[in-house]
Amino acid sequence: MKIFRKTVTYLLAFIMAFSLTAAIVDVSPIGVRAAEQTYTFTDRSGKEVTVPVSAFASSVISFTHGDPWMNDELHMDPAIALGIPDYVEVGSNSTGDLCMGAGGILILAFDRYITDGDGDDVYVFEVGGYVEETKVEVSADLKTWYELGYVRGNEAGLDLNGKVPEGTGFNYVRLTDTGANPNGDWPGADIDAVCGINTTTKKTTTLKAPGKTKISTAKASGTKLTVKCKKVSKNCKGYEFQISTDKNFTSPTTKTSSKNKVSFKNLKKNTTYYVRVRAYNKSGSTKSYGKWSAVKTVTIK
Numbered sequence: 393m394k395i396f397r398k399t400v401t402y403l404l405a406f407i408m409a410f411s412l413t414a415a416i417v418d419v420s421p422i423g424v425r426a427a428e429q430t431y432t433f434t435d436r437s438g439k440e441v442t443v444p445v446s447a448f449a450s451s452v453i454s455f456t457h458g459d460p461w462m463n464d465e466l467h468m469d470p471a472i473a474l475g476i477p478d479y480v481e482v483g484s485n486s487t488g489d490l491c492m493g494a495g496g497i498l499i500l501a502f503d504r505y506i507t508d509g510d511g512d513d514v515y516v517f518e519v520g521g522y523v524e525e526t527k528v529e530v531s532a533d534l535k536t537w538y539e540l541g542y543v544r545g546n547e548a549g550l551d552l553n554g555k556v557p558e559g560t561g562f563n564y565v566r567l568t569d570t571g572a573n574p575n576g577d578w579p580g581a582d583i584d585a586v587c588g589i590n591t592t593t594k595k596t597t598t599l600k601a602p603g604k605t606k607i608s609t610a611k612a613s614g615t616k617l618t619v620k621c622k623k624v625s626k627n628c629k630g631y632e633f634q635i636s637t638d639k640n641f642t643s644p645t646t647k648t649s650s651k652n653k654v655s656f657k658n659l660k661k662n663t664t665y666y667v668r669v670r671a672y673n674k675s676g677s678t679k680s681y682g683k684w685s686a687v688k689t690v691t692i693k
């Protein structure tokens with residue numbers, strides 16, 4: 393349903409202003425590598441956003457139109473929702489927007505991975521002065537879906553923060569019309585385009601590193617050395633402890649533990665050991681380390 397088709401002048405003015413500001417395509421200056429084309433738009437809260445053109449949906453995984461739908465062939469092909477926004481008003485109709493139908497479901501694939509960056513991370517270009525309620529979810533495998541929330545009213549951007557596992561990138565977006573607006577000539581949401589605002593070309597994104605820890609105790613008992621460090625509460629999956637007879641830790645003995653305490657056994661007598669520890673974060677096989685603690689020395693007698 394496109395509200396603007398009713399002859400409400402102020403809504404029309406708003407839509408025209410929106411579609412004008414949303415149509416600036418420019419080419420970034422040529423750098424050492426081939427420059428990537430970017431697309432700049434003003435979001436519905438008035439903020440200017442620039443994304444790579446490749447941050448827009450690149451292919452359709454599936455589309456199930458809602459019921460009721462319509463039979464206007466200008467709005468039936470789900471590929472209409474791919475690429476940069478291209479919505480154009482044509483008389484009392486338009487081109488460039490897909491009609492979802494009440495309860496329609498659209499799954500789109502992206503060449504880039506959508507990640508949690510500053511502010512909103514996904515943006516849905518729905519046409520019309522009133523954004524109809526559409527549920528937005530992301531997935532990395534088309535099996536597990538994470539709900540980001542709903543686009544409605546002036547809220548067309550959605551934030552991954554707190555809704556997905558940290559450090560994960562997503563290359564699929566699923567839009568589901570809630571069926572809240574089943575009436576009119578074009579029932580349900582009208583989707584022009586979808587893009588990631590914060591994206592990366594790599595599947596594994598940067599894991600947040602934990603903070604610096606410090607050695608709370610480093611005690612020798614015979615030839616055994618027990619080291620305990622201060623716990624790090626955020627972004628921490630474990631600790632890496634190192635001891636070395638060389639202050640530069642050139643060939644250290646390393647122990648890793650999910651706990652903040654380890655023991656090194658059978659150490660050399662009459663020797664001074666340097667001790668340090670750092671916290672780490674982990675996702676899959678990727679690790680991200682915090683800074684090394686200050687070094688302590690312990691002499692085995």
Ligand SMILES: [Ca+2]
Binds near residue numbers: 507509511
């Ligand atoms: Ca975010």
Ligand SMILES: [Ca+2]
Binds near residue numbers: 473474478488490
């Ligand atoms: Ca379009």
